[in-house]
Amino acid sequence: MKVLYFAWLKTRIGTGEEDLTPPAGVANVEQLLDWLATRSPAHEDALKARKLVRVAVNQEFAGPDTAVSANDEVALFPPVTGG
Amino acid sequence: MKVLYFAWLKTRIGTGEEDLTPPAGVANVEQLLDWLATRSPAHEDALKARKLVRVAVNQEFAGPDTAVSANDEVALFPPVTGG
Amino acid sequence: MIRVQREDFDIGRELKALTAGRTDIGGLASFAGLVRDFVDAGGKKAAIQTMTLEHYPGMTEKMLAEIEAEANKRWPLQASLIIHRFGPLAPGDNIVLVACAAAHREDALQACSFLIDWLKTKAPFWKCEETEDGPQWVAAKASDDDLAARWDEPGARK
Amino acid sequence: MIRVQREDFDIGRELKALTAGRTDIGGLASFAGLVRDFVDAGGKKAAIQTMTLEHYPGMTEKMLAEIEAEANKRWPLQASLIIHRFGPLAPGDNIVLVACAAAHREDALQACSFLIDWLKTKAPFWKCEETEDGPQWVAAKASDDDLAARWDEPGARK
Numbered sequence: 001m002k003v004l005y006f007a008w009l010k011t012r013i014g015t016g017e018e019d020l021t022p023p024a025g026v027a028n029v030e031q032l033l034d035w036l037a038t039r040s041p042a043h044e045d046a047l048k049a050r051k052l053v054r055v056a057v058n059q060e061f062a063g064p065d066t067a068v069s070a071n072d073e074v075a076l077f078p079p080v081t082g083g
Numbered sequence: 084m085k086v087l088y089f090a091w092l093k094t095r096i097g098t099g100e101e102d103l104t105p106p107a108g109v110a111n112v113e114q115l116l117d118w119l120a121t122r123s124p125a126h127e128d129a130l131k132a133r134k135l136v137r138v139a140v141n142q143e144f145a146g147p148d149t150a151v152s153a154n155d156e157v158a159l160f161p162p163v164t165g166g
Numbered sequence: 167m168i169r170v171q172r173e174d175f176d177i178g179r180e181l182k183a184l185t186a187g188r189t190d191i192g193g194l195a196s197f198a199g200l201v202r203d204f205v206d207a208g209g210k211k212a213a214i215q216t217m218t219l220e221h222y223p224g225m226t227e228k229m230l231a232e233i234e235a236e237a238n239k240r241w242p243l244q245a246s247l248i249i250h251r252f253g254p255l256a257p258g259d260n261i262v263l264v265a266c267a268a269a270h271r272e273d274a275l276q277a278c279s280f281l282i283d284w285l286k287t288k289a290p291f292w293k294c295e296e297t298e299d300g301p302q303w304v305a306a307k308a309s310d311d312d313l314a315a316r317w318d319e320p321g322a323r324k
Numbered sequence: 325m326i327r328v329q330r331e332d333f334d335i336g337r338e339l340k341a342l343t344a345g346r347t348d349i350g351g352l353a354s355f356a357g358l359v360r361d362f363v364d365a366g367g368k369k370a371a372i373q374t375m376t377l378e379h380y381p382g383m384t385e386k387m388l389a390e391i392e393a394e395a396n397k398r399w400p401l402q403a404s405l406i407i408h409r410f411g412p413l414a415p416g417d418n419i420v421l422v423a424c425a426a427a428h429r430e431d432a433l434q435a436c437s438f439l440i441d442w443l444k445t446k447a448p449f450w451k452c453e454e455t456e457d458g459p460q461w462v463a464a465k466a467s468d469d470d471l472a473a474r475w476d477e478p479g480a481r482k
Contacts, residue, residue: 007450009379020369033444056448059383075380075448082377082408082449083269083357083420083440091222091303094212139290142225152219158290159223163260164430165250165291166199166262166282178336181356189361189415196354197433198339203347257347272471275355275437282429313430 001070003036005046006077009053012046021070029055032065032074052078084153086119088129089160092136095129104153112138113147115157135161167246167323168230170221173261184245184267191244193271195278197264203257205295205304211299219252219261222290226250233284240323243268243279248281250289280317287314325404326422328379330411332418339450342403342425347403351437352470353431357421363453363462370455377410377419380448384408385470393443398481400427406439406446445472 003018010016025045033055036045047053055062056075068074088102091098093099096154108116121128125153130136138145177198186190204211204246224268237246245267255261264281268274293304316322327333333358343349362369388406395404404482413419422439425433451462474480 004380006448010378011461035467045356056380056383059380059386061446064358075383076448078461079378080445080448081451081462081464082379082445082447083468087222089290090294091224093220097175106198139222139225142222143227144288158225160222161292163287163290164293164304164306165221165289166286166310171391176336176341178334178354181335185416189359190417191358192360194356195431195436198352199429200343200349200352201347202350202359211372258345258349259342261431269360271355271357271440275433275440277454278353279433309430319468 001068002073003032004073004075006075008078009046009076013040013042019060022068027067028064029057029062029066029068029074032068033064033076036076047076054079085156086115086152087156087158091156091161092129092159095133096123096125105139110150110152111147112140112145112149112157115151116147116159123138130159137162167248168234169249170223170226170230171223171249171251171254174251174264175249177260180249180263180297181265184247185186186284188244188267190269192269193269193274193275194265194267195271197261197262197278197282198260199259199282201259205302207298212295212299214257215324216254216256216296216299218254218294218296218301220292220294221250221252223260225290226252227290230285233281233288236284237266237277237299240269240280241266241273243273243277246277246281247284248283250291250311252291276323283314283317286310298324299313325406326385326392326405328381328384329348329409330414332409333407333421335418335421336413337409338364338405338421339423342405342423346402346425346439348427349425352423352425352426353429353432354424355420355440356418357420357437357440359415359417359419363409363455363460370457372415372453372455374454376452376454378411378444379408379410383448384410386476387447388443391439392445394442395424395435395439398421398438399424399426399431401431401435404439404440406443408443408449410449423463434481441468441475444468 120127247265249263266274266277405423407421424432426437
């Protein structure tokens, strides 16, 4: 699974992209975020304000229940501020 | 009094501008239009559809009761269609 | 700024002049009205060859200045512009340009809509369209009155 | 048409290209977003030195295309355009341009507002402002959500 981070999530976690193999129990976005938060103190810190974390799965906005699997591209980012 | 005509009022009346001295009884816009309609068959015809005639007195939109006097510039025109 | 002119204008140049050298503008909204080649004439489409815009010199400038002042009263604008042409025009030609610059986009967008709505119902211009059926003075549209009336509603910014 | 690019764009040239050679367009509405030199940072004004726009390549293009398609579904547009920049920008620089051309002005104006409202809340861009207090990621504004929500209301054109 390719996991991307943008804006302050990237800054805090210290990388913009990780290639990961989540454990078997990780089947949706919420479970993925829970698991990511355990990967390092920086991950935990960045994912603390969970309400400010938006997720896209394969470049589509996703909710906590959206399914994720090994070949997905999952992006984590704060609410968008373009325009 | 300077009376100006625009758009189809000008075309139908056959002139864009007249210098006129209305009779004593003409004190407001409605009375002026009534009097103008008597000036020629062309005036009468042009002023028949009174609902389609808009009036400005000294370059301000005016109603039937707006006062008019000798030194005024009065303009008659159809509803505007600019922009 | 307002301008009433026979000659064409360049939209890009006008917009650039409005924001040139400024760094306090967050948004620039504009609307340009162009001459369309077809008109609905009594239910059927008629090709427009030329359109002639007549206006009331003197009152036109006065009304445009009033309309621009009203927009600046209702919204915090950093710059505004109305250019309106008169005389003979061909399909595809520019007729009018309105533009509003503001720190916040919604102010610029709303003021821009307001300017064109009020122009349509308050500026003394009259369009005469030359079609294959001869010249036709364009009738005012009730929908334009409705759009202008929005800005007089109790909830509207004033 | 959509474009995501690092380099600047010329508003006049882009608008001209949208209407060039066409005589069926009645109105052209546009909105340009620019970098402002001041920002409200926790109640006080801070001078912006630069702003950097980060985005999500791939998803950005996808979302802009979806937003443009939605505008064309809701309003009868003859042409539409979204250009959004990324990378480092200075106060006064262009960020974004949206434009809509239509036979009738209200379609062009509404679609233009819609495009910028949806862009603000759905396009994966993030602004980082460099002030004298250091770099600050811009927080999303609730007012932007409200403006975007207008287009989801039961009465909105869909």
